[in-house]
Amino acid sequence: MAEQREMKEKNPWHRPVIICITVFIAMGVITLVAMAVVQNKPLHQKYKYGIVLDAGSSHTSVYIYEWPAEKENNTGMVRQTHACNVKGKGISSYAWNISYAGMSLRECMEEAKEKIPVWRHPETPVYLGATAGMRLLRMFNAAVSDQVLSSVERFLQTYPFLYQGARIISGQEEGAYGWITVNYLNGNFRKALTTMGALDLGGASTQITFVSKQEVESEENSMLFRLYGNDYHVYTHSFLCYGKDQALKLALAKQLQTGESQLRDPCFHPGYIEQKSLASSPCVPETRPHDSERTFTHTGTGNASLCQEVVKRIFNFTHCPWGRCSFNGVFQPPVEGQFGAFSAFYFVMNFLNLTSDSLEQSKLKMDHYCSTPWAEIKQRYPSVKQKYLAEYCFSGTYILTLLENGYNFTSENWKDIQFIKKIGDSDAGWTLGYMLNLTNMIPAEAPDEPPLPHGGYVAIMVLFSLFIFILFLLAYKLFGRPVCNANKQII
Numbered sequence: 001m002a003e004q005r006e007m008k009e010k011n012p013w014h015r016p017v018i019i020c021i022t023v024f025i026a027m028g029v030i031t032l033v034a035m036a037v038v039q040n041k042p043l044h045q046k047y048k049y050g051i052v053l054d055a056g057s058s059h060t061s062v063y064i065y066e067w068p069a070e071k072e073n074n075t076g077m078v079r080q081t082h083a084c085n086v087k088g089k090g091i092s093s094y095a096w097n098i099s100y101a102g103m104s105l106r107e108c109m110e111e112a113k114e115k116i117p118v119w120r121h122p123e124t125p126v127y128l129g130a131t132a133g134m135r136l137l138r139m140f141n142a143a144v145s146d147q148v149l150s151s152v153e154r155f156l157q158t159y160p161f162l163y164q165g166a167r168i169i170s171g172q173e174e175g176a177y178g179w180i181t182v183n184y185l186n187g188n189f190r191k192a193l194t195t196m197g198a199l200d201l202g203g204a205s206t207q208i209t210f211v212s213k214q215e216v217e218s219e220e221n222s223m224l225f226r227l228y229g230n231d232y233h234v235y236t237h238s239f240l241c242y243g244k245d246q247a248l249k250l251a252l253a254k255q256l257q258t259g260e261s262q263l264r265d266p267c268f269h270p271g272y273i274e275q276k277s278l279a280s281s282p283c284v285p286e287t288r289p290h291d292s293e294r295t296f297t298h299t300g301t302g303n304a305s306l307c308q309e310v311v312k313r314i315f316n317f318t319h320c321p322w323g324r325c326s327f328n329g330v331f332q333p334p335v336e337g338q339f340g341a342f343s344a345f346y347f348v349m350n351f352l353n354l355t356s357d358s359l360e361q362s363k364l365k366m367d368h369y370c371s372t373p374w375a376e377i378k379q380r381y382p383s384v385k386q387k388y389l390a391e392y393c394f395s396g397t398y399i400l401t402l403l404e405n406g407y408n409f410t411s412e413n414w415k416d417i418q419f420i421k422k423i424g425d426s427d428a429g430w431t432l433g434y435m436l437n438l439t440n441m442i443p444a445e446a447p448d449e450p451p452l453p454h455g456g457y458v459a460i461m462v463l464f465s466l467f468i469f470i471l472f473l474l475a476y477k478l479f480g481r482p483v484c485n486a487n488k489q490i491i
């Protein structure tokens, strides 16, 4: 008996009190670890949404963005989940049919209602930004452009979303927000990397925006952004009337200056022949008094080098009141760094298969493409609308001329231009940058990061708990009896 008692005293595991303590410690450690895991586990992802309508000169697109609700201020979290192209033309084309401007957006807005969870509708902001088509309409007739905006405003207010306004954005904003979009999507702000420039080609205007180490001589082209703790001195310019559709009008008007009613145009394919009229617009002032609309026979001759000469004539390269200019007396520092070229830059260059060619190769391909007979082109692309198909020779030549002679890109830095449509899921364009800015989603200063990532925190908690547990066991083995035992002895 005495031996048995001695055994029991030597082997503390047989004592119920010790077992009870061990179980409690083990439960304590498990609870600690479980609490750490549950407490720090990312919450069930709840998304917030934002809607931006890009009311361009040629058409309107509705973009839906989403981001994790609890990470609103972490840059890099917003992505495009849906895009809808409004059927028909841009809102500026409703100038003489105003009440339908708002209604034209119906299908896409209904889609937005379906895509966004109903309980998020009241807090989902909706922004409409109109670009060059509406800028031109405002110049032509400010009252009518106001009425078109009111029509879309009234319509958007009938939806259960948080309506935040419909306005014409400036060319400067359009350039700057496009630049913010591409650099946000590439993660350049978050990682404080060198930024990339942005080139946007629309139907009625075009924008160039980049960070320049050289002084920006003209105040109107200079913007300063403080994003995520860094300052960015940005050069930007928007050329109204130099979107590809208005540039074509400028080129036609230049060629029609001679007053003839027959136009033999090197920018259209041989065999192309159409009766056309050219209405005067803010971009194309009347060439002859009392001549608001000119009719002419448009015939193609298909010669890319001659087309380039025609295109050059719509730029003024001689007048420059600054140290250096792009064209039309506009200051521009030399282009530097990588550029993302999107919107019609991408659509046209992608159609012509020029997105990865050198400048020289692109010119050779354009020579071949423009000289291809119209009948052959129509046969090769039966599904492309003929109005658009006919214009690719002009548009391609215009893009090469704008980039080389206008912005002064060279054969050497041509490879620095990337023709892009999307970055990840999101379209390159001004809309995302616009929303990020209006919702204050890019902080000026870098937010404090937690010292440890979630996984690291949990791992340390587990290791630390095990370490305490083992220490406790060791201590017991080495130094003897727990307090429980002492109590038992007193009893």
Ligand SMILES: Nc1ccn([C@@H]2O[C@H](COP(=O)(O)OP(=O)(O)O)[C@@H](O)[C@H]2O)c(=O)n1
Residues within 6 Å of the ligand: 055, 056, 057, 058, 059, 090, 131, 132, 133, 201, 202, 203, 204, 205, 206, 243, 244, 245, 343, 344, 347, 348
């Ligand atoms: N799939 C597409 C979509 C648009 N586009 C062209 O891209 C341009 C978009 O311009 P936009 O409507 O945004 O006009 P802005 O208001 O930006 O000047 C138009 O010239 C369209 O014809 C294209 O070439 N291919």
Ligand SMILES: [Ca+2]
Residues within 6 Å of the ligand: 056, 057, 131, 201, 202, 203, 343
């Ligand atoms: Ca546009």
